[in-house]
Amino acid sequence: MHSDPLAPILVIWVIILVSAKLGGELFERLGQPSVLGELMAGVILGNIILLNPDWTFFEPLRIEAPTEGWANFIDLLARLGVILLLFEVGLESTVAEMREVGKSSLLVAATGVIAPFVLGFGISMAFIREIPAGLVDRLPADFNLINIHIFIGAALCATSVGITARVFKDLGKLQTKEAKIILGAAVIDDVLGLIILAAVVGMVGAAMTGQEFSFTSIAKITFIALGSLTASIVLGTLLAPRIIRFLWKLHTQGVAVITALIFCFMLSWLADEAGLAAIVGSFAAGLILEEVYFKGFKDEVTLHQLIRPISTIFVPIFFVLMGIRVRIENFANIEILGLTLSVTLAAIIGKQVCGLVIGGQEIDRLSIGVGMIPRGEVGLIFAGIGQGIGIFDASLFSAMVIMVIITTLITPPVLKLTLSRWEKKTSCAQDK
Amino acid sequence: MHSDPLAPILVIWVIILVSAKLGGELFERLGQPSVLGELMAGVILGNIILLNPDWTFFEPLRIEAPTEGWANFIDLLARLGVILLLFEVGLESTVAEMREVGKSSLLVAATGVIAPFVLGFGISMAFIREIPAGLVDRLPADFNLINIHIFIGAALCATSVGITARVFKDLGKLQTKEAKIILGAAVIDDVLGLIILAAVVGMVGAAMTGQEFSFTSIAKITFIALGSLTASIVLGTLLAPRIIRFLWKLHTQGVAVITALIFCFMLSWLADEAGLAAIVGSFAAGLILEEVYFKGFKDEVTLHQLIRPISTIFVPIFFVLMGIRVRIENFANIEILGLTLSVTLAAIIGKQVCGLVIGGQEIDRLSIGVGMIPRGEVGLIFAGIGQGIGIFDASLFSAMVIMVIITTLITPPVLKLTLSRWEKKTSCAQDK
Numbered sequence: 001m002h003s004d005p006l007a008p009i010l011v012i013w014v015i016i017l018v019s020a021k022l023g024g025e026l027f028e029r030l031g032q033p034s035v036l037g038e039l040m041a042g043v044i045l046g047n048i049i050l051l052n053p054d055w056t057f058f059e060p061l062r063i064e065a066p067t068e069g070w071a072n073f074i075d076l077l078a079r080l081g082v083i084l085l086l087f088e089v090g091l092e093s094t095v096a097e098m099r100e101v102g103k104s105s106l107l108v109a110a111t112g113v114i115a116p117f118v119l120g121f122g123i124s125m126a127f128i129r130e131i132p133a134g135l136v137d138r139l140p141a142d143f144n145l146i147n148i149h150i151f152i153g154a155a156l157c158a159t160s161v162g163i164t165a166r167v168f169k170d171l172g173k174l175q176t177k178e179a180k181i182i183l184g185a186a187v188i189d190d191v192l193g194l195i196i197l198a199a200v201v202g203m204v205g206a207a208m209t210g211q212e213f214s215f216t217s218i219a220k221i222t223f224i225a226l227g228s229l230t231a232s233i234v235l236g237t238l239l240a241p242r243i244i245r246f247l248w249k250l251h252t253q254g255v256a257v258i259t260a261l262i263f264c265f266m267l268s269w270l271a272d273e274a275g276l277a278a279i280v281g282s283f284a285a286g287l288i289l290e291e292v293y294f295k296g297f298k299d300e301v302t303l304h305q306l307i308r309p310i311s312t313i314f315v316p317i318f319f320v321l322m323g324i325r326v327r328i329e330n331f332a333n334i335e336i337l338g339l340t341l342s343v344t345l346a347a348i349i350g351k352q353v354c355g356l357v358i359g360g361q362e363i364d365r366l367s368i369g370v371g372m373i374p375r376g377e378v379g380l381i382f383a384g385i386g387q388g389i390g391i392f393d394a395s396l397f398s399a400m401v402i403m404v405i406i407t408t409l410i411t412p413p414v415l416k417l418t419l420s421r422w423e424k425k426t427s428c429a430q431d432k
Numbered sequence: 433m434h435s436d437p438l439a440p441i442l443v444i445w446v447i448i449l450v451s452a453k454l455g456g457e458l459f460e461r462l463g464q465p466s467v468l469g470e471l472m473a474g475v476i477l478g479n480i481i482l483l484n485p486d487w488t489f490f491e492p493l494r495i496e497a498p499t500e501g502w503a504n505f506i507d508l509l510a511r512l513g514v515i516l517l518l519f520e521v522g523l524e525s526t527v528a529e530m531r532e533v534g535k536s537s538l539l540v541a542a543t544g545v546i547a548p549f550v551l552g553f554g555i556s557m558a559f560i561r562e563i564p565a566g567l568v569d570r571l572p573a574d575f576n577l578i579n580i581h582i583f584i585g586a587a588l589c590a591t592s593v594g595i596t597a598r599v600f601k602d603l604g605k606l607q608t609k610e611a612k613i614i615l616g617a618a619v620i621d622d623v624l625g626l627i628i629l630a631a632v633v634g635m636v637g638a639a640m641t642g643q644e645f646s647f648t649s650i651a652k653i654t655f656i657a658l659g660s661l662t663a664s665i666v667l668g669t670l671l672a673p674r675i676i677r678f679l680w681k682l683h684t685q686g687v688a689v690i691t692a693l694i695f696c697f698m699l700s701w702l703a704d705e706a707g708l709a710a711i712v713g714s715f716a717a718g719l720i721l722e723e724v725y726f727k728g729f730k731d732e733v734t735l736h737q738l739i740r741p742i743s744t745i746f747v748p749i750f751f752v753l754m755g756i757r758v759r760i761e762n763f764a765n766i767e768i769l770g771l772t773l774s775v776t777l778a779a780i781i782g783k784q785v786c787g788l789v790i791g792g793q794e795i796d797r798l799s800i801g802v803g804m805i806p807r808g809e810v811g812l813i814f815a816g817i818g819q820g821i822g823i824f825d826a827s828l829f830s831a832m833v834i835m836v837i838i839t840t841l842i843t844p845p846v847l848k849l850t851l852s853r854w855e856k857k858t859s860c861a862q863d864k
Contacts (some may be wrong), residue, residue, distance in 0.1 A: 005497065006511040007704035008695035017690050024684040034684050067498060076505055079438040252466050254744035258449050259747055265442035274438035301737055309738045310745065312686035313693055331849040432793065 009070045013077070013317070019045055020316035033170035035163065036412035038316050042323020050328060061324050064380065078321040079278070081314035082162050086279040087264040088311050089165045089183065090286015091304065092174040095237050098184050098287055101177060104363075105184025108354045112372045113157040113184060113192050116350025123346050124181075127339045134393025139208075147204045148396075151386050154200045154398055156347045158193050160376025161186035162279070162318065163408055167415045178364045178419075182371040183283065185354070190280045191229065195222050197385070204391055221275060223238040228274035232267050236288035256297035257306040263289055277378075281361035304323065322376070326405050333398050340399040340418035344406050348373055352361060363420040369413060374411045434797060439501045445509070445749070451477055452748035465602040467595065468844035470748050474755020482760060493756050496812065510753040511710070513746035514594050518711040519696040521597045523736065524606040527669050530616050533609060537616030540786045544617060544804045545589040546625050549780025552585035555778050558772040562820065566825025571640075574639050579636045580828075583818050586632045587832055588779045590625050592808020593618035594711070594750065595840055599847045600803075608853075609794050614803040615715065615784070622712050623661065627654050629817070636823055653707060660706035661716065664699050667718040678774015680728035684845060688729035689738040695721055709810075754808070758837050765830050772831040776838050780805055798853040799847060806843045811836040 023041030024034030046062055049055050060071035098105075128148055131139050161183065168179040198221045206213040240263065245257055264285040271281030294303040333340075351372040355365030383400035386392035392400065455473030456466030479493055481487050492503035530537075560580055563571050593615065600611040630653045638645040672695065679687055696717040703713030726735040765772075783804040788799030815832035818824035824832065 004481075004511055004700075004710040005499075006508050006515070006706045008700045009508065010515075010701050010710075014694050014697050014701075017694060021682070021687065021690060023682055025682050028683050067437075073505060073508055074442065076438050083438070083442075250453070250457050251460050252453055252469075254740070255453065257741045257744050258453060262446050262449060265446050268436075269439045269442050272436045278436040278439055278442075301733055305733055305737065306741045308686070309689045312689050313742065328795055364807050374817055 009073050012070060012074060015045075016317050016320045017313065020320050023320075024316075028170075031416075033167045033412045033416050035166040035170055035319055038319035039326075039409060039412070042320035043326045043328070044308050044323075044395035045320065046324030046326060047328045051317040053281070058324055061321060062327070064325065064384070066279075074317065074321065077314055077316040081311070081316070083264065083268050083278055083282040083316070084307070084311040085162060085169075085315045087282040087286045088304075088307055089169060089174060090283040091289060091291075091307065093180055093183070093287055094290060095233060095287045097180055101180045101184050104181045104358050106188055107357045108185040108263070108368060108372065109188035109192060110180055111157075111357045112159060112189060112351050112354040113196070115353040116156035116347055117153040119350045120156035120343060121149045123339070123342045124149040127342065132393045132396060133365065134395060135390065138390050144207060147207050150200055150329035151204060151382075152343065152396070152400075154196050155382035155386065156350060156375075156403070157189075157196055158375050158378035158382060159186050159189040159351075159372050160374045160378050161189075161283075162376060162410070163374040163411050164371040164415065166315075166319065167412050171416065171419060173419060176364075177362075178367050178371065179362075181358070181368055185372065187229075187280050187283060190277050190378075191222075191225050194225050194275050197382065201389065205389060208389070208391075220344060224392055225274050225276055225340060228270055229276065229280065232270055232281070233284055233288065235399045236263070236267070236284070240288050241290075241293050244293040256294050256299045256303065257310075260289060260294070260303060260307060261310075277401040294381070322408070326409075330402050330405070333395065336395045336399050339396075340402050343399055344403045347375060347379075347403050347407050348410075362426075364418070367418040367422055370411065370418050373414075374408045375404045376408050379407070382401055421432050433494060440503050444502060446505060447477075448749055448752045449646045449745065454754050455752075456748075457699075460602075463848075465599045465844045465848055467598040467602055467751055468841075470751035471755040471758075471841060471844070474752035475751065475758045475760070476755075477757030478758060480794065490756055493753060494759070495815070496757065503705070506749065506753065509746060511752040513743070513748070513750035515696065515700050515710055515714040516739070516743040517594060517747045517750065518597060519714040519718045520739055521601060521606060522715040523721060523723075523739065525612055525615070525719055526722060527665060527719050529612055531610045533616050536613045536790050538620055539789045540613055540617040540621035540800060541591075541624060543789045544591060544783050544786040545628070548588035548779055549585040551778035551782045552588040552775060553581045555771070555774045556581040556584040559774065564825045564828060566827060567822065569722065570822050576639060579639050580823055583636060583760040583823050584775065584828075584832075585815075586628050587811055587814035587818065588782060588807070588835070589621075589774070590807050590808045590810035590814060591618050591621040591783075591804050592810050592840070593621075593715075594808060595806040595843050596803040596847065598747075598751065599635055599844050603848065603851060605851060608796075610799050613800055613850060615803065619661075620711050621718075622709050622810075623654075623657050626657050626707050629814065630654075633821065637821060638802060640821070642833075647802060657706050657708055660702055661708065661712065663714055664702055664713070665720065668695070668699070668716070672720050673722075673725050674724045677728065688726050688731045688735065689742075692721060692726070692739060692741075700768070712852075756842070758841075759833070762834050762837070764829050768827045768831050771828075772834050775831055776835045779807060779835050779839050780813075780842075788807065794858075796850065799850040799854060802843065802847045802850050802862055805846075806840045807836045808840050811839070 010362035019041035020038040023037030025037065027037030027040070028034045045058050049059065060066055060069060061069065061074060066072045066075050130144060131143055131145070164182055168174045173179055195218060198218045202213050202218060205211070244259060247259055264282045267281035267285040268278040269281065269286070272278045289303070291303050299306065337388065352369035354372050358365060358368065379400065383397050383404070387397045434703065448638045451473035452470040455469030457469065459469030459472070477490050492498055492501060493506060495503065498504045498507050560577060563575055563577070596614055600606045605611055606726065613694050627650060630650045634645050636642070637714060676691060679691055696714045699713035699717040700710040701713065703716070704710045721735070723735050731738065784801035787801035790797060790800065809830065815829050819829045
């Protein structure tokens with residue numbers, strides 16, 4: 001008589017959680033970060049259809065951003081998952097700690113944008129010497145190919161911090177200086193990415209339509225993004241302890257966890273409104289909140305213990321879904337193999353420069369470079385916009401998607417490797 | 433560049449949580465269960481539009497079961513909330529404890545179905561002496577009014593356990609015998625409600641279309657519902673400790689909370705498939721799982737501490753949404769005032785018989801009767817089906833809705849009253 005619309009979603013949620021835990025367990029026993037297992041479980045769930053075209057069960061989830069039905073609900077739960085992950089990661093650091101690594105983060109972020117851009121631009125110049133086949137009908141014959149080179153370069157600038165944050169978390173290394181530098185760089189990168197996207201879309205759009213390119217709008221976007229980020233952190237740091245101390249007086253149950261999540265949700269929303277990724281906001285919320293503010297609530301557990309069960313059931317959805325959206329058939333497109341591989345290499349090598357620019361002896365430069373590799377959803381957003389405005393044909397788009405997949409999948413094992421190499425090295429140095 | 437579709441939903445979630453906590457805090461300070469505050473906060477959010485027709489913000493949520501947009505997502509989160517609430521409530525009891533009160537529960541459930549049915553039938557006979565105005569065109573002139581009387585009687589049989597469970601939980605009285613009897617009765621009531629609905633719809637449908645009424649289909653529905661409920665509880669009790677002990681061996685994080693929720697989700701789904709309410713399944717899952725099974729996981733907190741943060745952020749959505757869906761304008765329909773008030777009285781008095789049938793001295797009969805009063809969503813389902821098959825016109829439907837609203841809203845304060853009266857009485861008896 002009831003027929004709850006939630007019921008079928010619960011089953012899919014269970015399937016995702018079970019595969020995430022099976023994959024995570026397997027890869028952890030192989031000495032790998034469990035996030036790699038969750039990604040791989042997703043790749044299997046999403047591509048099992050290749051074995052038998054009738055197994056269309058996960059088909060709705062393979063769409064990048066489903067807008068209806070249960071796939072939409074799962075997609076939203078996954079977005080909640082990554083917001084909670086970055087909130088939890090943020091909780092492990094303080095604003096002061098981030099300010100300490102601020103300069104290094106800025107350097108890393110800036111290098112991580114410039115180097116891949118230059119490399120990507122160069123590779124595009126080498127490979128693309130005429131208007132791509134799929135765009136001949138859509139672009140004017142005198143179209144300046146430089147616009148395509150710029151867009152490919154720009155698509156390589158992004159950093160998707162979710163994967164790296166999870167690897168550091170899986171390995172219990174969020175407290176290291178390297179983790180903090182990368183996290184700071186990722187936040188700055190999101191601001192830079194926003195500016196680059198606005199600039200590139202503006203320039204290319206102007207080139208394609210013959211309209212004038214507006215610097216003012218880009219300045220405005222930059223101002224809003226930087227302004228709201230700074231304002232949230234400054235105001236949040238000032239107000240959070242006062243607000244929370246006032247809430248200690250409440251009698252009703254569960255105020256601690258609700259307060260924490262309200263901070264997280266509101267800053268996520270604000271970041272989104274400012275054009276940034278919602279996870280930048282939830283990370284900032286995590287930085288602002290300190291365990292000590294929550295000592296006055298009547299809960300007998302810590303803030304971490306309150307958030308962990310919630311993140312435990314949502315975070316894996318994000319990574320399994322990321323795996324489900326990997327389309328193995330993309331790799332079958334061999335006519336663009338040269339370009340694809342070169343772009344991927346550029347994406348990887350470009351970020352390795354990040355580590356080299358940091359001064360000081362005691363820093364794991366290699367791991368910083370590796371931690372910046374994953375492009376994740378940000379790279380896909382660029383590729384999607386490139387396709388949308390008609391500057392990427394299907395082949396170019398496919399090359400970008402493969403670049404994103406490879407950079408995302410190689411990071412967990414390689415980062416694990418470089419981190420343990422560094423650990424061994426430093427512990428030997430201490431032994432001497 | 434991102435524009436996360438989750439961002440606007442986070443704001444609404446925050447509004448709901450803040451109003452829930454404000455309402456809960458206020459009513460708790462007034463000595464009332466906080467669930468009443470959450471309901472009232474919802475009533476205000478949902479009816480603020482009456483003050484100014486431009487404040488349409490919560491309009492999408494006022495729909496009973498929205499199927500798209502953010503309202504759909506919030507609706508699904510609310511459904512998750514009530515599933516988690518009943519799971520948590522189930523965790524406070526064991527299968528053995530429920531078996532102990534089984535006979536009393538059965539008695540209470542059966543009386544709670546028969547008495548309101550008889551009263552409702554009688555009142556309908558007294559008030560409805562001709563085909564209702566809104567149905568004259570749709571029903572044959574020789575339509576037997578007894579079908580309407582039956583449907584009104586049937587709509588009064590339901591028990592919606594969410595409110596009562598929350599009140600007992602708010603007051604820390606889930607361990608009392610009265611709570612267990614009511615919870616057991618609510619589960620049995622859901623099975624009975626399913627059978628009654630099938631029977632009534634079958635009979636009335638047969639009367640309206642002239643087709644024959646099929647007893648076999650009702651027997652089948654009963655068999656499936658009872659069979660899967662019994663099978664889940666018996667198999668679950670046998671298998672759960674074995675499965676969970678096996679899972680202790682896993683290395684990966686968060687297995688405890690995921691295991692608990694998988695049990696909860698799967699039994700909810702199964703109950704839904706069997707035609708029962710999903711919350712019957714999650715309650716059963718809670719009964720089956722025991723804290724002791726979870727001692728072997730590496731988490732440093734108990735199962736309750738793992739589930740509580742999750743339920744804390746979802747459960748209030750359910751009650752606030754229930755309040756939002758109360759339409760105050762329904763009360764303006766005075767032409768059916770007599771019928772409405774009588775039906776509501778019948779709904780209340782009918783359930784008071786429940787307490788009287790239980791033997792033994794040491795039992796709070798009044799609180800059991802009061803705890804069975806709320807009709808909640810189950811009453812609305814009956815009313816909706818009555819309207820759907822064309823046996824309720826708008827006035828009759830409205831009368832049923834008001835009955836549901838009143839029974840739902842009066843339960844928290846009255847139950848609080850009767851429970852504290854009983855507490856005083858028994859503590860005085862002990863003093864003597």
